[in-house]
Amino acid sequence: MHREELQTFKGWFKQYVQGFYSDDPAVQAGIRLKEEHTRRVCTAIVGIGRSLDLPPEDLHLAEAVALFHDLGRFRQYATYHTFNDRRSENHALLGVRELERAGVLAGLPEEERNLITMSIEYHNLRDLPGKLPERPALFARLIRDADKLDILQVFTGSLERKEAAPNPLLNSGLPDTPGYSPVLIRNLLQGELCNYSDMKNFNDRKLLMLSWIYDINFPWTLAEIRRNGHVEKILDSLPGTEEIRRVGERLHIFMASRSA
Ligand SMILES: [Fe+2]
16 A cells, blocks of 8 residues: 555544544543544554564555554444444444445555455454455454554553543443452463453453453564553452462463563
């Protein structure tokens, strides 16, 4: 993808998002949250891409994927006032529909158009489909890493500020009750991703975020996670039980083995 095409997409995106700006402060906060998230995910995906020595055309393509990965979030929030896909609809598919409706990608070669829409569709799946061809797999992995990195950043930031009431935009409206669900601990100790449907409270949400470590694809992303201490910050906010200590140990062993 040429730089000029990426610039055109950025201009379109800006206008599109401004169309959702609202006088209602609650709606506006949600729209701005995702606008800022998109900006940071664009920066992160270029960071990962550079660490892999991708050529400039692929860096532009990757940035376009990041720019559009959460496009569906804006109409989702305006329509349903929630970012919870289970209470509204799949924001990835909604975003692809919005792109198609506006004909934004119409001028691109078919390969690039498909790579962008597939990467959007795959960005929020628990697992990537097996046996993806090399390029779709690469771009899907790039956006999944960049997205997770920023969500971890925002999440640990809110934990550090020890926000009196956890931000409902970030905790899926889960109650901040004591304890956690054993199934998520089991997943973490077995090196598996946790399932959203198993989350019962805010501690479960924290455990699910920790399990993302097992799904990070690139050394650059893992290095950023380590540099920012995301794992330690989340662990510190969980109950100081033996189980949590073992989860921490397991995660640290995994991260060390991946960076070696
Ligand atoms: Fe998303």
